[in-house]
Amino acid sequence: MTGQADVIVIDWGASCLRAYLCAESDDGLKVLAQVTGPGVTKVGRSFEAVLSNAIAPWSKQYGALPIFMSGHIGSSLGWHEAPYVFCPASPEDVAKKVIQFESNGHNIYVVPGISCAEPDAHRDVMRGEETHVLGWLNLDDAHRQGKHLLCLPGTHTKWVLVESGLITVFKTAITGELFDLLSHQSVLIQNQSNEIDMTAFERGVRLTLDSDSGQFVHGLFSVRTLQVLGDLKPEQAKSYLSGVLIGSDVRAALMAPEWTISELSSITLIGSQSLCRLFSKSLEIKNISTGNIDDKQTCLSGFSAIYRAVL
Amino acid sequence: MTGQADVIVIDWGASCLRAYLCAESDDGLKVLAQVTGPGVTKVGRSFEAVLSNAIAPWSKQYGALPIFMSGHIGSSLGWHEAPYVFCPASPEDVAKKVIQFESNGHNIYVVPGISCAEPDAHRDVMRGEETHVLGWLNLDDAHRQGKHLLCLPGTHTKWVLVESGLITVFKTAITGELFDLLSHQSVLIQNQSNEIDMTAFERGVRLTLDSDSGQFVHGLFSVRTLQVLGDLKPEQAKSYLSGVLIGSDVRAALMAPEWTISELSSITLIGSQSLCRLFSKSLEIKNISTGNIDDKQTCLSGFSAIYRAVL
Numbered sequence: 001m002t003g004q005a006d007v008i009v010i011d012w013g014a015s016c017l018r019a020y021l022c023a024e025s026d027d028g029l030k031v032l033a034q035v036t037g038p039g040v041t042k043v044g045r046s047f048e049a050v051l052s053n054a055i056a057p058w059s060k061q062y063g064a065l066p067i068f069m070s071g072h073i074g075s076s077l078g079w080h081e082a083p084y085v086f087c088p089a090s091p092e093d094v095a096k097k098v099i100q101f102e103s104n105g106h107n108i109y110v111v112p113g114i115s116c117a118e119p120d121a122h123r124d125v126m127r128g129e130e131t132h133v134l135g136w137l138n139l140d141d142a143h144r145q146g147k148h149l150l151c152l153p154g155t156h157t158k159w160v161l162v163e164s165g166l167i168t169v170f171k172t173a174i175t176g177e178l179f180d181l182l183s184h185q186s187v188l189i190q191n192q193s194n195e196i197d198m199t200a201f202e203r204g205v206r207l208t209l210d211s212d213s214g215q216f217v218h219g220l221f222s223v224r225t226l227q228v229l230g231d232l233k234p235e236q237a238k239s240y241l242s243g244v245l246i247g248s249d250v251r252a253a254l255m256a257p258e259w260t261i262s263e264l265s266s267i268t269l270i271g272s273q274s275l276c277r278l279f280s281k282s283l284e285i286k287n288i289s290t291g292n293i294d295d296k297q298t299c300l301s302g303f304s305a306i307y308r309a310v311l
Numbered sequence: 312m313t314g315q316a317d318v319i320v321i322d323w324g325a326s327c328l329r330a331y332l333c334a335e336s337d338d339g340l341k342v343l344a345q346v347t348g349p350g351v352t353k354v355g356r357s358f359e360a361v362l363s364n365a366i367a368p369w370s371k372q373y374g375a376l377p378i379f380m381s382g383h384i385g386s387s388l389g390w391h392e393a394p395y396v397f398c399p400a401s402p403e404d405v406a407k408k409v410i411q412f413e414s415n416g417h418n419i420y421v422v423p424g425i426s427c428a429e430p431d432a433h434r435d436v437m438r439g440e441e442t443h444v445l446g447w448l449n450l451d452d453a454h455r456q457g458k459h460l461l462c463l464p465g466t467h468t469k470w471v472l473v474e475s476g477l478i479t480v481f482k483t484a485i486t487g488e489l490f491d492l493l494s495h496q497s498v499l500i501q502n503q504s505n506e507i508d509m510t511a512f513e514r515g516v517r518l519t520l521d522s523d524s525g526q527f528v529h530g531l532f533s534v535r536t537l538q539v540l541g542d543l544k545p546e547q548a549k550s551y552l553s554g555v556l557i558g559s560d561v562r563a564a565l566m567a568p569e570w571t572i573s574e575l576s577s578i579t580l581i582g583s584q585s586l587c588r589l590f591s592k593s594l595e596i597k598n599i600s601t602g603n604i605d606d607k608q609t610c611l612s613g614f615s616a617i618y619r620a621v622l
Binding site for chain 1: 325387426428434435436467482483484485486488489492493496497498499526527528529531532533535536537539540542556559560563564567
């Protein structure tokens with residue numbers, strides 16, 4: 001680590017902590033060092049000790065830098081709750097509701113989550129993803145104009161509609177969590193091969209992408225049936241299951257009454273390359289083009305925007 | 312235990328063994344005693360020892376009675392495989408494919424499963440449920456005439472179409488397995504209250520019963536959202552989740568291209584009283600009447616028919 005450090009930013013979700021030591025520049029935050037640690041649900045209430053331990057070398061070298069955090073750490077089950085900002089939400093609304101407290105001499109800032117809370121409309125909540133969306137808005141002035149649909153695949157897929165720079169509505173599917181549970185603890189999968197078989201994946205996608213709900217709840221069992229009947233190899237089963245789940249998630253997004261897909265020129269995927277590839281492939285089947293952005297980039301860009309707005 | 316015993320029948324599924332010591336009479340099998348034990352997936356390959364232990368008092372008193380078994384025990388992961396009978400399948404077809412072997416002097420008969428195996432049609436498999444369906448057919452001559460849809464809720468819901476006494480097609484949904492995984496191991500449920508709250512259950516049912524797949528994969532997360540937003544009490548969450556899952560299962564069955572609901576006068580539910588009540592309630596919302604039969608009755612009736620056909 002060399003040079004001046006200005007801030008520590010942390011994506012502290014339910015299952016993982018990702019901290020970055022950063023220097024500020026005209027181009028935004030530049031990462032000097034990074035470290036990972038245990039997620040919010042894994043540390044009891046020892047948030048202060050876990051944080052202090054994770055960033056100890058940085059504190060020693062740079063003193064009590066300001067720390068920005070987002071994710072589950074700001075929930076009612078986290079360290080200090082940062083109440084939700086209601087949709088429609090602008091980057092400024094989010095920055096205004098950042099909460100602040102002190103820990104071991106560090107000023108700590110926690111980014112609030114966002115909620116859709118209208119009683120008779122779709123209701124939903126996010127924590128952590130708002131920082132990525134703000135980061136995406138911060139990457140290009142054009143993103144603040146017109147209507148855009150972002151998809152953030154992960155443990156929970158978030159589909160986020162952005163209109164004229166505001167987050168107006170979003171939807172969550174627990175696709176990744178279902179995949180994890182069904183892969184490891186259901187009757188569907190015995191072979192734990194993690195190699196993606198794109199043929200099996202696409203076959204799964206097509207089962208659910210083109211059909212009504214029946215193909216999901218009744219179709220999940222086909223993961224087992226096809227193996228029993230010798231029509232799917234055990235080592236293909238996880239890829240096929242992934243397709244069934246992602247096809248269903250994508251179909252639900254395409255049919256969502258909250259937006260009209262034909263009005264959008266493309267869908268922006270924000271996430272890991274491997275997951276974005278699977279969503280991109282599924283959308284391609286419906287002739288929908290996608291752009292991919294790495295989630296580390298949107299995370300840093302989001303914290304950069306919030307850091308500037310707050311300090 | 313008094314009187315003459317003729318046969319032991321065992322429903323030996325993946326998660327549980329249920330054995331009944333029975334006497335035969337003109338009215339079918341009469342239970343003299345019953346015992347439960349570990350399921351097929353829980354005993355390694357020690358099937359003989361587990362069985363021998365479970366029925367030891369009966370063997371001591373009555374000697375080596377014939378034993379009839381159905382369920383996962385006849386699968387490729389069970390003791391001896393009884394290959395599937397293809398649809399359309401009659402009770403006679405099933406009885407003909409019963410396999411037989413010996414263990415500790417007992418003649419053991421294993422009922423085969425049934426499969427829908429047409430390449431371009433719906434494909435599915437069942438093991439254990441066929442005995443209940445045969446039992447239902449055996450209860451009343453009228454059941455062998457016309458078209459009937461049976462629903463067997465459980466870990467895996469089976470929807471079975473019976474036409475003129477033949478099982479012609481069936482569909483599986485892993486509703487119970489999903490409920491179990493999502494109740495105990497997902498972000499959706501923290502409160503483990505098992506009391507069914509019918510208002511919350513119906514609210515969940517209505518979310519999925521009336522809507523396309525989007526309300527399932529995107530709607531599951533509402534179990535959490537509604538709690539976070541204070542619109543669902545934590546102790547209602549499991550009932551609501553149960554409704555979301557069962558509503559989706561029922562909707563898929565009502566929309567299934569393999570049968571036409573309007574052609575059926577009612578749907579017969581075979582299962583535990585508590586589960587049948589939830590499915591019955593969901594079908595009632597769609598003005599579909601149901602009849603309920605306890606699964607112990609269909610199990611014994613099914614084994615009774617097979618016993619007579621085989622011995």
